[in-house]
Amino acid sequence: MNVNGRHWRTLWPCAGATAFEVVDQRVLPHRWETVRIETVEAAAQAIRDMTVRGAPLIGVTAAYGLALQARADAADAALQAAATRLKEARPTAVNLAWAVDGALAALLAAPVASRAALAWQHAAALADDDVATNEAIGRHGLGLLDALARRKPAGQVLNVLTHCNAGWLATVDWGTALSPLYQAHAAGLAVHVWVDETRPRNQGASLTAWELQAAGVPCTLVADNAGGHLMQHGLVDAVIVGCDRVTRQGDVCNKIGTYLKALAAWDNQVPFYVAMPVSTFDGSLRDGLREIPIEHRSAREVTHLAGLSAQGELLEVQLVPEGTQAANPAFDVTPARLVTALITERGVLQASEEALQPLLTPAPG
Amino acid sequence: MNVNGRHWRTLWPCAGATAFEVVDQRVLPHRWETVRIETVEAAAQAIRDMTVRGAPLIGVTAAYGLALQARADAADAALQAAATRLKEARPTAVNLAWAVDGALAALLAAPVASRAALAWQHAAALADDDVATNEAIGRHGLGLLDALARRKPAGQVLNVLTHCNAGWLATVDWGTALSPLYQAHAAGLAVHVWVDETRPRNQGASLTAWELQAAGVPCTLVADNAGGHLMQHGLVDAVIVGCDRVTRQGDVCNKIGTYLKALAAWDNQVPFYVAMPVSTFDGSLRDGLREIPIEHRSAREVTHLAGLSAQGELLEVQLVPEGTQAANPAFDVTPARLVTALITERGVLQASEEALQPLLTPAPG
Numbered sequence: 001m002n003v004n005g006r007h008w009r010t011l012w013p014c015a016g017a018t019a020f021e022v023v024d025q026r027v028l029p030h031r032w033e034t035v036r037i038e039t040v041e042a043a044a045q046a047i048r049d050m051t052v053r054g055a056p057l058i059g060v061t062a063a064y065g066l067a068l069q070a071r072a073d074a075a076d077a078a079l080q081a082a083a084t085r086l087k088e089a090r091p092t093a094v095n096l097a098w099a100v101d102g103a104l105a106a107l108l109a110a111p112v113a114s115r116a117a118l119a120w121q122h123a124a125a126l127a128d129d130d131v132a133t134n135e136a137i138g139r140h141g142l143g144l145l146d147a148l149a150r151r152k153p154a155g156q157v158l159n160v161l162t163h164c165n166a167g168w169l170a171t172v173d174w175g176t177a178l179s180p181l182y183q184a185h186a187a188g189l190a191v192h193v194w195v196d197e198t199r200p201r202n203q204g205a206s207l208t209a210w211e212l213q214a215a216g217v218p219c220t221l222v223a224d225n226a227g228g229h230l231m232q233h234g235l236v237d238a239v240i241v242g243c244d245r246v247t248r249q250g251d252v253c254n255k256i257g258t259y260l261k262a263l264a265a266w267d268n269q270v271p272f273y274v275a276m277p278v279s280t281f282d283g284s285l286r287d288g289l290r291e292i293p294i295e296h297r298s299a300r301e302v303t304h305l306a307g308l309s310a311q312g313e314l315l316e317v318q319l320v321p322e323g324t325q326a327a328n329p330a331f332d333v334t335p336a337r338l339v340t341a342l343i344t345e346r347g348v349l350q351a352s353e354e355a356l357q358p359l360l361t362p363a364p365g
Numbered sequence: 366m367n368v369n370g371r372h373w374r375t376l377w378p379c380a381g382a383t384a385f386e387v388v389d390q391r392v393l394p395h396r397w398e399t400v401r402i403e404t405v406e407a408a409a410q411a412i413r414d415m416t417v418r419g420a421p422l423i424g425v426t427a428a429y430g431l432a433l434q435a436r437a438d439a440a441d442a443a444l445q446a447a448a449t450r451l452k453e454a455r456p457t458a459v460n461l462a463w464a465v466d467g468a469l470a471a472l473l474a475a476p477v478a479s480r481a482a483l484a485w486q487h488a489a490a491l492a493d494d495d496v497a498t499n500e501a502i503g504r505h506g507l508g509l510l511d512a513l514a515r516r517k518p519a520g521q522v523l524n525v526l527t528h529c530n531a532g533w534l535a536t537v538d539w540g541t542a543l544s545p546l547y548q549a550h551a552a553g554l555a556v557h558v559w560v561d562e563t564r565p566r567n568q569g570a571s572l573t574a575w576e577l578q579a580a581g582v583p584c585t586l587v588a589d590n591a592g593g594h595l596m597q598h599g600l601v602d603a604v605i606v607g608c609d610r611v612t613r614q615g616d617v618c619n620k621i622g623t624y625l626k627a628l629a630a631w632d633n634q635v636p637f638y639v640a641m642p643v644s645t646f647d648g649s650l651r652d653g654l655r656e657i658p659i660e661h662r663s664a665r666e667v668t669h670l671a672g673l674s675a676q677g678e679l680l681e682v683q684l685v686p687e688g689t690q691a692a693n694p695a696f697d698v699t700p701a702r703l704v705t706a707l708i709t710e711r712g713v714l715q716a717s718e719e720a721l722q723p724l725l726t727p728a729p730g
Contacts, residue, residue, distance in 0.1 A: 029685060030686070194692075197564065197667065197684075198590070199562065199564060199588040199590055200590075202684060205668075205684050205685050205689075206684070206685070209685055209689050210685070210686065213686075213688075213689065220691060220692050221667055221668070221685060221692075222667065222691065222692050222693075222694075223564040223565045223589075223622070223667055223693070224564060224588075224589050224590050225563070225564055225589050225620075225621040225622025225625065225697075226621055226622070226693075226694055226697075227625070228622070228624040228628065228697055229624065229659070229694050229696075229698075232654055232697070232698065233654075255590075256588065256590040256591055256594060257588070257589070257590025257593070259593040259597070259629070260590065260592070260593045260625040260626075260628070260629060261625075263593065263632055264624070264625060264628060267628055302562065302570075302586055302588055303570075303586070304672070305670055305672060305684070306682070307669070307682025307683050308683040309674075309682055309683075310681070315674060315675070315682065317671070317672025317673055317674055317680065318672050318673040318674075319562075319567060319570050319571070319672045320394060320570050320574055320575070320586060321394050321395070321575065321578075323578075324570075324574050325586065326586040327559075327586075327587050328587075328591075329587075329591055329594050331594075332590075332593055332594035332597070
């Protein structure tokens with residue numbers, strides 16, 4: 001992803017392997033800042049306070065966090081405690097547990113003296129894998145978009161709606177849901193993206209609209225309430241969203257509000273695609289509604305909002321009187337029956353137990 | 366409605382019939398202010414800039430606006446021009462046209478010299494009718510809520526979700542969608558209201574949550590994205606919303622996002638009720654999706670938001686970088702098939718052409 005004429009990843013190791021840096025997503029789109037992370041505690045905090053967010057990126061962040069721990073103290077108990085702390089930072093995204101458990105198992109199998117170097121290599125490989133995965137998701141998704149575009153009258157723009165941010169900023173590079181759109185744009189396919197602002201944290205308004213604009217992809221921001229109306233009027237050709245966890249039967253856990261868009265897509269015969277790195281698949285669960293734990297975040301995310309004042313100062317305003325009760329479930333589950341297909345790095349799969357069966361075994365190679 | 370220990374309507378005539386006053390809904394919930402309106406232009410402006418809002422209340426505001434015009438110049442041409450200006454202030458709500466056309470017809474049929482006094486009486490009667498209508502809607506709605514409560518285990522609170530503000534502040538008094546809830550609370554039925562914040566203008570957060578709290582009705586504010594999740598988990602026993610226009614076949618035009626909640630209610634077998642004063646019924650239209658004009662409001666409502674700073678100052682913040690495109694359709698249409706019933710002052714009606722047939726002829730008396 002290019003920002004201000006330079007290629008960036010969202011996370012990179014610092015020379016000397018004593019720290020890594022990340023793009024600070026809390027101050028986007030108003031400020032472009034990076035944060036240096038030097039301890040596993042700081043890594044967990046960056047995940048918790050959403051300096052980094054997006055299921056793939058928090059997995060890689062946690063792997064680097066564990067690498068920092070391995071440099072400080074690589075004994076079994078220290079690594080295990082750090083792994084627990086990292087996994088507890090966000091309970092919903094399965095990538096986080098997957099990345100941490102994978103890294104921890106590799107480290108515990110190695111001699112203590114070699115663990116620090118190994119942990120660093122492991123995290124770097126995970127970051128590179130994420131980039132390759134997302135590039136492949138984009139390629140497969142582009143095939144779907146291309147087929148939809150061919151069904152439209154010549155010269156008409158393909159309109160795609162997305163919710164939250166499953167873009168470059170949610171991953172190390174490319175994004176998941178936005179990867180097909182970046183590749184379509186690069187391939188000369190005329191696309192336009194409806195961006196749900198995605199209350200309460202406004203990741204659509206703050207991150208998705210910002211990164212699409214940085215990449216030159218035409219987009220229009222809308223309130224989360226608008227998507228159904230747009231679909232009723234033929235203004236949406238497809239929905240593509242990311243996901244935080246997908247169950248064995250294809251139920252999709254993603255940002256709160258995704259389910260409402262899936263219902264509207266279903267009601268208006270609009271294809272509803274979910275970009276899913278295989279690392280997000282959780283074969284241990286079947287019924288997403290009953291089995292996926294849903295993170296409830298602070299009421300303050302609903303009652304307060306940050307933005308730029310008329311003087312250009314970044315500040316927070318309170319939307320409601322003191323004492324107003326608010327609830328803030330952060331994710332919801334879209335039943336598999338509403339999902340047209342899952343776009344994975346291994347190809348496009350139906351959201352069904354049968355189609356997802358191959359994912360229960362590790363990929364060849 | 367009681368605020369600070371005193372009974373208020375949202376609008377009242379000033380002594381001497383030279384002006385009327387309204388509660389300024391633009392500064393709620395942070396400030397309690399009233400605005401004095403002395404000209405028809407100011408009345409149109411108050412409707413346009415949403416100093417007053419809510420289909421019933423803007424109808425009454427327009428009637429008082431026409432009364433101000435009748436005092437200034439009651440000639441046919443002047444009244445007709447004023448009526449046009451008032452109707453153009455908000456294009457979607459049918460009450461506005463209904464109130465203005467009704468008042469205009471009554472005035473044009475009277476001698477010019479008597480029009481000013483007549484217009485004032487007409488507006489006052491319209492306000493009183495609104496109060497009586499909403500009280501009746503509340504009574505009929507209470508019957509529905511009571512039936513739902515009886516089906517729950519004893520001692521369990523009845524959870525009702527509402528979208529936007531169809532409360533006291535949207536009417537002269539009582540509200541439409543909230544009237545059954547106020548009456549339930551008064552009757553000792555344990556109710557709790559999930560309040561959609563209702564982006565982009567946040568009428569739920571700013572107005573509904575505020576007025577429910579002022580009345581002592583337990584409520585919890587949620588992002589618009591949360592309602593589907595709440596319904597999936599059995600946390601919503603009914604949805605009640607207001608409406609801006611209902612067609613002959615029962616299609617409901619209401620605040621943007623209503624359709625998404627209706628889809629979720631349908632998918633989870635939650636009753637979806639629409640509180641509809643008969644004045645909101647538009648028998649001239651059948652297919653709401655094709656025939657109801659949808660107001661598109663300023664992109665600024667999406668890109669900027671007002672709230673209180675940490676210093677207690679009411680100010681607006683910009684959510685996205687300069688130049689971000691945004692679209693802002695203000696209403697959507699919920700097809701009749703998703704509506705469990707319409708709660709009117711004449712009783713509870715099915716959302717079907719057959720059931721609504723009696724509304725095509727004026728009420729007896």
